[in-house]
Amino acid sequence: MDGANGDARRDEQTRHDLGLTFKSLLACLVVGLGVVWAATHGAAAGWLWSVACLACGFVVGFLFGVPRVLDDEPRREPGEPGRAEITTARTRHRLAVNTNLTQISDWLTKIIVGVGLVELKQIPDHVARAGEYIGRSLATQAVPASSSAVPATQIAAPSYASLAAAIVVFFSALGFLGGYLLTRMYFSPAFGRADEGLLALSETTKRALQTTPLEQEGRKVEVSATARETASLRRLSLRDVPHTAEGRAIWARAQFDAGRYADAVEGYASALEKNPHDARLRHAYAIALKYAAGNRPTAAVLAEIEKARTLADQQTDLQLRATIYASLTFNALYMPPPAGYETAREAALAYIARPDNLENAEVWFNLASAYGQEHTEQQKAGADPGVLKKLRDEALHALEQAIALEPRLRARARAMIEGKAGEDDDLITMARVDDRFGKAVAASS
Numbered sequence: 001m002d003g004a005n006g007d008a009r010r011d012e013q014t015r016h017d018l019g020l021t022f023k024s025l026l027a028c029l030v031v032g033l034g035v036v037w038a039a040t041h042g043a044a045a046g047w048l049w050s051v052a053c054l055a056c057g058f059v060v061g062f063l064f065g066v067p068r069v070l071d072d073e074p075r076r077e078p079g080e081p082g083r084a085e086i087t088t089a090r091t092r093h094r095l096a097v098n099t100n101l102t103q104i105s106d107w108l109t110k111i112i113v114g115v116g117l118v119e120l121k122q123i124p125d126h127v128a129r130a131g132e133y134i135g136r137s138l139a140t141q142a143v144p145a146s147s148s149a150v151p152a153t154q155i156a157a158p159s160y161a162s163l164a165a166a167i168v169v170f171f172s173a174l175g176f177l178g179g180y181l182l183t184r185m186y187f188s189p190a191f192g193r194a195d196e197g198l199l200a201l202s203e204t205t206k207r208a209l210q211t212t213p214l215e216q217e218g219r220k221v222e223v224s225a226t227a228r229e230t231a232s233l234r235r236l237s238l239r240d241v242p243h244t245a246e247g248r249a250i251w252a253r254a255q256f257d258a259g260r261y262a263d264a265v266e267g268y269a270s271a272l273e274k275n276p277h278d279a280r281l282r283h284a285y286a287i288a289l290k291y292a293a294g295n296r297p298t299a300a301v302l303a304e305i306e307k308a309r310t311l312a313d314q315q316t317d318l319q320l321r322a323t324i325y326a327s328l329t330f331n332a333l334y335m336p337p338p339a340g341y342e343t344a345r346e347a348a349l350a351y352i353a354r355p356d357n358l359e360n361a362e363v364w365f366n367l368a369s370a371y372g373q374e375h376t377e378q379q380k381a382g383a384d385p386g387v388l389k390k391l392r393d394e395a396l397h398a399l400e401q402a403i404a405l406e407p408r409l410r411a412r413a414r415a416m417i418e419g420k421a422g423e424d425d426d427l428i429t430m431a432r433v434d435d436r437f438g439k440a441v442a443a444s445s
Helices: 002-039 044-065 099-118 120-142 152-199 203-211 227-235 245-257 261-274 279-292 299-313 318-332 339-353 361-380 385-405 409-417 428-433 436-441
Strands: 075-077 086-088
Touching: 002 044, 002 152, 044 099, 044 120, 044 152, 099 120, 120 152, 203 245, 227 245, 245 261, 245 279, 261 279, 279 299, 279 318, 299 318, 318 339, 318 361, 339 361, 361 385, 361 409, 361 428, 385 409, 385 428, 385 436, 409 428, 409 436, 428 436
Parallel strands: none
Antiparallel strands: 075 086
16 A cells, blocks of 8 residues: 555656646746747747747757666566565567667767767857848848838848847757656656566566457457556556557557456557558457447457458468457357358358368357358248258258367357357257257267
8 A cells, every 4th residue: 555655646746747847848938939929020930940949959858868778687576475586687678669769869969969069169150150040031021121221131130140049049948958858757757667567577478468369259368467467567558558569469458358448449459550461460459349349249340350360361370260260250140140140151161161270169169050040040931841951960060070179069059959058049949850969969978
């Protein structure tokens, strides 16, 4: 509790400091722009040059404020109870997005400081020349040419040169101060939170968060990571996560496991922007959409799984392909007939027909359910007994294949036949007229 209170107090102090700094910088900016506006009689050029100098100073201040990344900083991780802490060589910059920016910042700041020291005596002359150049544009706009027979630049150029020099010095300094302070107080901590949130995870957990399916046989699958490992990551907002497909996907999966499905959808969508051809990301996005919609398959969910299926067919990860086909055939069964069971049947048969695919019991089981749904619809429509018999034969074959590959599915099928599986009663109409289904799902001897 004390630790939480301490964190809250630090956060409150940080917000107070940041707010005070921002208000002070804003007050200086407003005063400076007001003086420029009054001195130039509302000339737009005065504000444009002021903002330009402010932006240049801000960029330089940002480069000076970017923190260094220590490549070889070891981390100490707490060991198991009764064991010593473990020092690891895992670097803190592994998933940092600003490593190159840090190097560029280091080079540029050294160059700027070096050149500045060499040209220190010439800086006043450079400022004066800049003032003369900017002053001409200010004078042209501030003093209408029709007000005198003498050109405006001859009337006011000297005084406006002084004003322009002041603009260069004041707004460049203000921009530098603002860029440096905001980088140190806001951007750097944001980078640090993102890096720490991901680096607090072990490589095994990161891999699990990326590769473990979100759903299996219609049930949510959570990664077996400890709450301590993912707590810091779950507290991050998406804007604090590195702008990489890997970082966004890891964050989204942590949010999904925490039950924040809308955040998971946002995270996976952001990851897909970085890597739109990743079948695993596309499928994860579809399942996150499903749970965000109340754990109900929708047309949008099926469309995303279909996209994942197309991508998986073009890739060599056979296990991922099996997972996506099992998901597609399962979720399609919850769509309105006949489109639902037709989609499931087509996908299952396409998967089974491809010789390089892995044997998958769930695909076979879902195929049996698809035939069961079709049998129910055809029976209601008064179809020919021969048609119904053929559907039962196909369903029985698929069910037997599923049980042979995964014997535990026998209990699931038996519950469906006996009406104990809730809304999943796809096999019940066939079992009522064909005792072969009862024998198929009977407990093995």
